Amino acid sequence: MNTITRLVVYTIISVTFATTHAQEKAVDSLKKTSVYYKIETLEALKTKIEKEEREFLKQEIESINDRLDAKQISAAEAEDLKKHAAEKRAANIENRLAIVDNKIELLKRNESVYASDDDESFVIRIGGDEDLGDEFIYLGKKNRVHKPRKYDRRTTSDIVFAFGLNNALIEGEGLDDSPYKIGGSGFMELGYAWKTRIFQNTNFWRLKYGFSFQWNKLDIKDNQYFVNTDGDVTLQEFPVELNKAKFRTTNLVFPVHLEFGPSKKIEKEDYFRYSTRNKFKIGVGGYAGLNIGSMQKLKYKEDGNRIKNKQRGGYEVNEFVYGLSSYLAWGDTALYVKYDLNPLFKNQAFDQNNISVGLRFDMD
Incomplete structure (x- = not known):
């Protein structure tokens, strides 16, 4: 192999190596960015969860007060219902935040494996009474939560x-x-x-x-x-x-x-x-x-x-x-x-x- 031939071969190998290395770096960067973005979204979701549960508690207390004003329940029953509602919402916050924290840890350990926007593996149902209306915590792309039913729709x-x-x-x-x-x-x-x-x-x-x-x-x-x-x-x-x-x-x-x-x-x-x-x-x-x-x-x-x-x-x-x-x-x-x-x-x-x-x- 003469000198010119060797030079051509070395040039081809170098360009191929550099191109492959650049592509690998770009893919790694893209994966890393996707994971970071997903984690940031989940961190923001934690704040949203707390706000939603507080709003739900406010609605439930308003419904209880409506029942109290209509003399459908006593003052003691109203206090018990409010206490139960507050405990339920506090437990919901704790459980929902734990789900999000686990999702974040899963992403950190596995990087891009679970970072797809189409990931629908975390679908949690709270309650299951068809008449009361289900609430869904959806930790995929849509992040939907169904609000509880209003006590009285006039x-x-x-x-x-x-x-x-x-x-x-x-x-x-x-x-x-x-x-x-x-x-x-x-x-x-x-x-x-x-x-x-x-x-x-x-x-x-x-x-x-x-x-x-x-x-x-x-x-x-x-x-x-x-x-x-x-x-x-x-x-x-x-x-x-x-x-x-x-x-x-x-x-x-x-x-x-x-x-x-x-x-x-x-x-x-x-x-x-x-x-x-x-x-x-x-x-x-x-x-x-x-x-x-x-x-x-x-x-x-x-x-x-x-x-x-x-x-x-x-x-x-x-x-x-x-x-x-x-x-x-x-x-x-x-x-x-x-x-x-x-x-x-x-x-x-x-x-x-x-x-x-x-x-x-x-x-x-």
Whole structure:
């Protein structure tokens, strides 16, 4: 092997050795950084644990005080419960911190073996009563803890959905003489509602309130459509045959109902609830809000062409909407009626007021 060849070989060996050594150092540095980062995260978790347990203890003491104020327990029983809660939370802190300390020691001894962000080997359950609600200490990526249940929830919430038939009561006319088709006219409502128990020790009376979007549609018959002539909105004959003539209003309203009916009281050691599941209930109230849109949709043929015409606004619709509503329910399903006290169109010779009947679903 000549001198040049030896020099090339030595150069290749040196570069390879240096590159391998640099890669090993980079990997070691990365592993070390990952371990240190994990340990720092766990140290921070210890502070979080103490704060969480103190907050949980505060909530439990508030629940105990609520029971004492409601005369459901005596002062002596309240003190015993507070003492038990404090002892439990102190033990929780001690046990949870021990788990974290053990995790830290495990990482220090084994370096990167247990440093993965996806490590889910430490999942601890405290308690196991399904009715009381479990708490989880998750020492992996998410670090979640489920809070204990509140002793008394006086307010709950539901998604409200309703649909059905819609029409208008016209001054001096009956529904039989209505210019709107009964089958083709409909309504839909979608909203969110809260329900609050009014009295401390009974759930017979509840206040239900929230917000809803209401879509009221009228299917106009006899080849007529709405025409606004200098503020006078009337139904007139369309010049060609109509395939469809519909008028729709969109309202944002804020309903309030007084709901009443029986309920079942569910009592546990650390909480109680009232349930209206499979119970009869009645809601009586009303709503007020704003009209946020109106549209007339016409479909017809002209010179062999199909035409779809949408006309938005310009129909003298009342901006302020208010009315009465009521429902008769079994469980989550109700027969629902609503009636607009405001006329559909303002400043007209004859008032017509929207009325709807259908089904309502309160889904929690």
